Amino acid sequence: MFEALLLTKAEDGTTQAAVTSIDEAQLPGGEVLIDVAYSTVNYKDALAITGKSPVVRKFPMVPGIDLAGTVLESSDARFRPGDAVVLNGWGVGETHWGGLARKARVKADWLVPIPRGLDARQAMAIGTxxxxxxxxxxxxxxxxxxxxxxxxxxxxxxxxxxxxxxxxxxxxxxxxxxxxxxxxxxxxxxxxxxxxxxxxxxxxxxxxxxxxxxxxxxxxxxxxxxxxxxxxxxxxxxxxxxxxxxxxxxxxxxxxxxxxxxxxxxxIDSVHAPQTRRLAAWQLLAMELPRDLLDANTETIGLGAVAGLAPRLLAGQVRGRVLVDLARAP
Incomplete structure (x- = not known):
């Protein structure tokens, strides 16, 4: 069992968000199981969590359009346990359970190795x-x-x-x-x-x-x-x-x-951009983005603070990037 932010739809049609214990067996299909270290709260995530826009296509849903972490299991030869990976887009957090959970199971085609010079925290401080x-x-x-x-x-x-x-x-x-x-x-x-x-x-x-x-x-x-x-x-x-x-x-x-x-x-479409463009973008980010400015531009919260932050983000009251540390107490 592990903690996740789970979205459900109430009888009146409103979206409900709550931190919930999830069994690994509940995760959707995919070749790679990931130990998620960090996710983020993006504008699209805030829309999904508040229900302000029909971002989520099916319920229940774990939101989070991106994640960074370590491979736990893989049936795809491109990834091995221990590999550091990042995921952006591909409908994750919309049609496939996303990154605002301690574990995620996803398709191997959606993953990009975290480039040398970045760790999981920095990769998600960059995020989608x-x-x-x-x-x-x-x-x-x-x-x-x-x-x-x-x-x-x-x-x-x-x-x-x-x-x-x-x-x-x-x-x-x-x-x-x-x-x-x-x-x-x-x-x-x-x-x-x-x-x-x-x-x-x-x-x-x-x-x-x-x-x-x-x-x-x-x-x-x-x-x-x-x-x-x-x-x-x-x-x-x-x-x-x-x-x-x-x-x-x-x-x-x-x-x-x-x-x-x-x-x-x-x-600019970040959701379905081809793998070659994704790899190039992440390599350039690793080389060009100043780390000190990245740190100064990032706020870190735990999973339990995500739902409360979403309305503030939509109201334009959040500066820069919001990093979600999945190891923090909910």
């Missing part, structure tokens, strides 16, 4: 948010964006994706501008590497279809009017990597920036 941020940076670079091209905007700057995107881009020599609704966190964003702080209100309302050219590129985790205004404000040939919908999943934009300035909107 940091891995997504790296995919965004890779997309910008693949579209020719360099430090010499011009400043890069990061929206949702105080969130998990935003904070790590700032740290990565700054480490790579980019001039980073950070959009946030929490000006009191400006000093933290500047420590991560942001050179300019922008009030998110200047981007979150309906704007003109074509605006003053300000940024060479952007990483956007917000969507809706914010993404539309970012596109309208990109320099000629600019690229925005879009990976989130914190403001909304609508895109009230015009074709003007695309056909008059030749900009690119690059969609």
């Amino acid at each position: 948010a940091g891995y997504t941020a790296m995919l965004c940076v890779m997309a910008l670079q693949n579209h020719g964006v360099t430090a010499a091209t011009g400043p890069v905007l990061v929206t949702g700057a105080n969130g998990g994706v935003g904070t790590i995107a700032i740290a990565l881009l700054a480490k790579l020599g980019f001039e980073v501008h950070a959009s946030t609704g929490r000006p009191q966190e400006a000093a933290h964003l500047q420590r991560l590497g942001a050179k300019e702080i922008i009030d998110r209100a200047t981007l979150s309302e309906p704007g003109k279809p074509l605006q003053k050219e300000r940024w060479a590129a952007a990483v956007d985790s917000v969507g809706s009017h914010t993404l539309a205004n970012v596109c309208a404000s990109l320099k000629y040939g600019g690229t925005v990597a879009a990976c989130g919908l914190a403001q909304g999943m609508d895109f009230p934009a015009s074709v003007a920036p695309f056909i008059l300035r030749g900009i690119t909107l690059a969609g």
